[in-house]
Amino acid sequence: MTNDSIQYEILEDGTISVTTDQISGVNHVSADKLLKQLFELAGGEVTTKKRSRLAVGSSLSQALHTHASDGHTH
Numbered sequence: 001m002t003n004d005s006i007q008y009e010i011l012e013d014g015t016i017s018v019t020t021d022q023i024s025g026v027n028h029v030s031a032d033k034l035l036k037q038l039f040e041l042a043g044g045e046v047t048t049k050k051r052s053r054l055a056v057g058s059s060l061s062q063a064l065h066t067h068a069s070d071g072h073t074h
Helices: 025-042
Strands: 006-010 013-020 044-049 067-068
Touching: 013 025, 025 044
Parallel strands: none
Antiparallel strands: 006 013, 013 067, 044 067
16 A cells, blocks of 8 residues: 655745645545645635656656645746
8 A cells, every 4th residue: 555645835925835646546535625625725826737757756846736825826
């Protein structure tokens, strides 16, 4: 059994950056619900960036989900 993880960071401008690798099927719906609720509570615009399969798990990969909680878009 693999561990699923969701990494998040709150940036200086109030943006919440969330990065995930591939989430297992058993946890996928729960992860989607968690992120949806987080973004609804924070407010602002949600921007999603998909990573290539090569970038998943790489320390150089970009955030999969970013969220501007203060109304700014990036």
